[in-house]
Amino acid sequence: MFLVAKTKDGISDNFNSFNVEEFNLHSSKITIVTDGFLSELITEPDGFSVIEFPHFSVNNREIIFSKFKYNTQNDSFTVFNSMISGRSIYYYNNLKDGFFCSTNISLLRSAGVPIKENTYVLPEFYVFRHIMVPNTLFKDIYQLPYGYQLKLITADRIENSNS
Numbered sequence: 321m322f323l324v325a326k327t328k329d330g331i332s333d334n335f336n337s338f339n340v341e342e343f344n345l346h347s348s349k350i351t352i353v354t355d356g357f358l359s360e361l362i363t364e365p366d367g368f369s370v371i372e373f374p375h376f377s378v379n380n381r382e383i384i385f386s387k388f389k390y391n392t393q394n395d396s397f398t399v400f401n402s403m404i405s406g407r408s409i410y411y412y413n414n415l416k417d418g419f420f421c422s423t424n425i426s427l428l429r430s431a432g433v434p435i436k437e438n439t440y441v442l443p444e445f446y447v448f449r450h451i452m453v454p455n456t457l458f459k460d461i462y463q464l465p466y467g468y469q470l471k472l473i474t475a476d477r478i479e480n481s482n483s
Contacts, residue, residue: 321358321422322354323421323430324352324353324397324422326348326350326419330351334431339353339361340352345395348418359372360373366391367390368389369390371388372423385401386400386405387399387400397471398472399472400468400469400470410461410463411464412460435458436459436460437457438457438461441455441456
């Protein structure tokens, strides 16, 4: 599991029992939290990536369940959720708080994301016992469909595409 957050001040103090890295950008900080077991931070020539892989994988880059990539050249983020991952990737974007992306709702809560009930989707949940992606039971928190990638180009522009 992992969490990636782009905030003004950084949130590394909120996490004690995880591997935490923090990078300074021009006007913000990126905080990366990994468990060191199923996820890993990889430094690349044009930025960095956080990948999540199955535990049984011999080479961590052989099978990738999910990937978060930051490109320093165009200052953009890309989040990818593979078709075989079986795990949800949740994201929250707010101009005031920042951008947060995680495979775990409790990590979002620890990062300071407000977790509130999304009453708008309750009728859908009660009738179908399921909520269609990208909506979740949490207000302003969305999930990335399997096989899709999300590109965050600026703080107010998100592109969601099928890859």
